Amino acid sequence: MTTKETPKKRAPRKPASKSAKAKSKPKKGVATSRGWGRKLWSITWKLALIVMAALTIYSIYLDQIIARKFEGQKWHLPAQVFSRSMALYPGAAVSHGQLIAELKLLGYRKVANPRQVGEFSASKTKVDLWRRPFLHPQGSQGEQRVMITFDGLGVESVARHDDKRQMAVFHLEPVLLDRMITGDGEDRLFVPTEKMPQAIVDALILVEDRSFYQHHGVNPFAIVRAAMVNISAGRTVQGGSTLTQQLAKNFFLSSERSLIRKVREALMAIIIDFRYDKNEILEAYLNEVYMGQDKSRAVHGMGLASQFYFGRPIAELTLPQQAFLVAAIKGPSYYNPWRYPARAQERRDLVLRLLMEAEQLSVAQYKAAVESPLGLRKFDKPVHQKLPAFFAVVRHELNQRFGNALLQQSGIKVYTTLDPMAQEAAEKAVASTMKQLSQRDKALQVGMVLTDKYSAGIAAMVGDKVPSYQGFNRAVEIRRPIGSLVKPFVYATALSQGNKYTLATPLKDEPITLKNGQGKTWSPQNVDKKFTGQVPLLTAFKRSMNVPTVNLGMAIGTSAVATTLDKAGWTDKIPEYPSMLLGAINGSPLMVAQAYQTLADNGRYRQLSAVTHVLDMDNNPLQGAGLSSSQAIDVGSDFLVQHAMTQVVASGTARRLGQAFPGVTLAGKTGTSNDSRDSWFAGFDERNVAAIWVGLDDNGKTGLYGSSGAMAVYQAFLKNRAPISLRRTPVNGVVQGYFDATSGAAMERDCGNVMALPALAESYHPAKNCGEPLSWWQKLTGG
Structure with missing residues (x-):
């Protein structure tokens, strides 16, 4: 029989000891800290994700900004404005001295024997020139060496140096007059890397960023090293920014010193380095870096700095000059070579020493370089021309012919008609003559226009007795009675009327009284208040006699004279009253220059201009509105008027001008308005036509005649720029x-x-x- 087993009772568990409980149950503080740890970790990685996402989004934003700058238009390059390009050819009206003066203005070096581009030598009748390559409006011109020979009339021949082959025409590069700054006030002259001297590139990397080709936009080691040096010195003596960081700051950021700005700068530098080739970054830096201050203009880039400091293209700088440009980057104001020459030279020599230590210079080269002077341009010689009157005309013409949006385009090149040597001579003549005339009246003012007889271009212009003054332009804006300057057009009209008049035709010189439509009378008088009864036409002209001129004008008709003047280029309405025959016509020096240009150009009217060509950024020509031209005065009649004007200078009212330049044939005409309020002169030699006014802005009496005021300015101009005698070539008929x-x-x-x-x-x-x-x-x- 089986018996049922009863289950055994389990012994009751002993309660755990306090120490065991403490071991098995975590402490409340530990649990709390672990909970906070988990929360902190959770928050941290979430914040990290947010920061990374934000940084990614911000980087994409910065990348777009950088891409627009680098892949679009990096800079707004100011419009470059050039002078005329001097043309040399057999028979050109250019003297030996004038060519040498032009070469010096262009920065060519005179040597015994030219060995490189930018050099020339000269004897009494020859100039051996090695011309620079340059962009001509009609195509690029390569470097070329030529021999230019002169005779008494000007250029005799131009021959290539290598094969002695004669050239039909040879051009010098134009002078860069200025850049038309718009908006930001920055001035820049772009130079691609391949045209930058290699020594500048090597020195820049050596001095500013030795690991440029190894780092990825930011160099942490350089930052740490700079921090340690600065802490040790107790002040900022070294920077850790790479070239790329400096470029990022210059392109996109301000000069504010803050951690946020530095972080943004570093981030942008990394993006720039990732996206773009090192050489592209280097080119941008070389053309962006701040190099100094030219009064109100900020000088940016090595190309413009070369002109600013040395007055010559960067390709022609010596090694010490190149080293100085790199030296100046550290602090253009601190190392200003005109204010602190010793400091500037010490910094330059440091750059040269670094090049020697890097075995990029031999010891001999280093010694020769540090012993050379800085070679700066003269500080009082401006790097750009102050031509307020002329530039105002250029701007107006660009607007009229090419549209008012032209100057907003980047990198355009404007080629003008200005002759720098004529402008310089005109400014000196105005300054010296007006200083003398101001002893009469300090308020006397002047307006002066010179044209090139062959091109119908405005060669020079002065709008104030202080030529650099930017304000009211009297060469263009005044309207004053031109006096006897109208007389050549009265005589030209008469001589054009078949066989009625010759230079010998007698004209009445007797009292005359005329009535106008309102019954008012007018009785013109000669200057001396005398009458001779009768004088030959030529005598009346060269003595500027009023009564014979009025008699002649009334015989041919005032409307006929007005038509002649209109065809010659007079732009304002001409009042057809008898008094217009003696110059009761309001005009400006520019208007007079236009009419006299027609007289000087064998009666051919060509609209005066200040601009010849305009090229876009890619050097493609831009098409503007054309300039009008026509035959205004019969060639034969014009020849006779020119002859009469030469007699004005030889023995007439301008004879003092002829006496000042014996043996030189000049043509001219003096003019004086009523009560000697306006003094005028207009005339020409073989090269230039001149129109000059001297008077008071308030139309007051000056006490000056044409010969004592305006002609004195012209005479001083010819002393500064020797005249070329008129070539009186016979014409048909x-x-x-x-x-x-x-x-x-x-x-x-x-x-x-x-x-x-x-x-x-x-x-x-x-x-x-x-x-x-x-x-x-x-x-x-x-x-």
């Missing part, structure tokens, strides 16, 4: 005539009491055998 000195009748050469004067063939019919004039039948049949 003009013959050498002989006229009776009393009656003005055409005579044979061998007749007595005759004067030799040029004449239109159609109007010259000499009397047969010094007797009666030919009949109409004899004229028709040839006698």
